[in-house]
Amino acid sequence: MLKVGVFGAGHLGKIHIQQWLEIPGIILVGFFDPNDDNAASAITQYQVKRYTNAEELIAASDALDIVTNTTSHFDIAKGCLLQSRHLFIEKPMTHTMEEARELVKLVSEANVKCQVGHVERYNPAMLALRHRKLEPMFIETHRLAQFNPRGTDVAVILDLMIHDIDIILHLVKSPVRRISASGVAVISDTADIANARIEFDNGCVANLTASRISLKKMRKMRLFQKDAYIGIDFLDKKTEIIRLKAEDEARGFFDFPIEIGEGKQKTISVETPDIRQVNAIKEELADFALSVLQDKPVTVSVYDGLHAMDVAHQILQKMIVQMNPERGDKEQVM
Known part of the structure; x- marks a missing residue:
């Protein structure tokens, strides 16, 4: 049995708590969330124990699941890794690139399993292609969402587009040659709609669009390769x-x-x-647990998370230059 603790009982945190309760071989020891309203809701819905001391939750667990605001990911993860606990951490795995690089180092030193929550890898529409030979040379993605203030603590690149960045980097086994991007801040202080073009050394080109101010939802990816076209609808599966x-x-x-x-x-x-209709979040959590219990590599490693963040931050820097040409070269992306 694997004893799991959860950091965060907000909207997504409660979804994770529910899924952990349904995964065989798991003992959910409890959760930590300083917000009393979040905690009361989780206790009422799932009858799980609330820890008011983070260190006590870490001590009681074999593995921790971090589902908090991105800005708090690194400090929580560091506390877990210094105690050699296995770790599942939501995307983006940290707030800054400096934190991401330090996290990779800490995971290596702790010699534990650490998986990043790029959940679209487990989308049923994506899983249907698991055994197909995919060698795309042109990729087009559209990830559009209706406005939700809950996601505005990070730019739309790190909130939405990073899902597609991760999948593209997973499919295209080639170094990135060039990135160009543009964006517009409509409602929040950072870009709410963005477009990026990623060119790879092998000639593949990816064109990505992400928006969090759309009237309708869309999560589609189109792959074009020699003799084939593959359409993936992540929303309708x-x-x-x-x-x-x-x-x-x-x-x-x-x-x-x-x-x-x-x-x-x-x-x-x-x-x-x-299409095998599965719950993608439950699939990724169960897969992580299996990696720990059977001592096998995780599906989405911290190196994958770092690579996706690196490309996302390059896109952010290109957007800063485009949106603020007079100070883009001086501003640092956090």
Whole structure:
């Protein structure tokens, strides 16, 4: 059995508490949250123990789950890692790049498992492609959300776009060559809508758009690679694969021919893979627990989290220059 403690009982924290209670092999020892309203709500809903001393929660747990405001991630994580506790930490894993690099060092020194909560890796639409050969050369993403003041403690890049950044870096096994970006602050003090272009050494180009002031929600990614197009709808949990079939492949019922000139034909295959409907948060937490219990690598490591943060902060710096050209070179992204 794995004894787990949770830091944070806000909106997302309570979701994590609920999922931990449903995962086999887990003992949820309790949670820590200094906010009395959050704590009372969690106790009423889930009948879990509230710790008023963070050190006592760490001491009682084998692994800790950090679901607090991003600005507090590092200090809490450091306290856990100095006690050699396994760690699940929500994205973005820290507030600054300096903290992120220090966290990676602490994880290595503690020799524990640490997973970053990039939950879209576990989205059913993404899991349907787990065993497919994906080698995209052009990627387009749109992640649009309605305004919610709860997410404005960080820029839209670190709140929303970082999901797509992580997946793109996971798919494209190539160094980043160039980044360009632009953004507009409409409601909050930081950019509420942003666009970024990431160019990779292997020639792949990714075009990302994120907004938290949209009238409707959208979370879509389109992958274009040789002989194939893959559409991923993270919101509706649907995946579509359209590809050119090899000449020796049998034609299916939903396939159709196209003329490509000079009397030649190619066969287009349209496929919608079976989607296993799962709770993505429960999947990622259970996967982390299994990594600890079976001593195997985590799916989303601190190095993945650091890489995604690095690219996100480069995008932020490009936006600062674009939005404030007279002082962009002097301002430091935190």
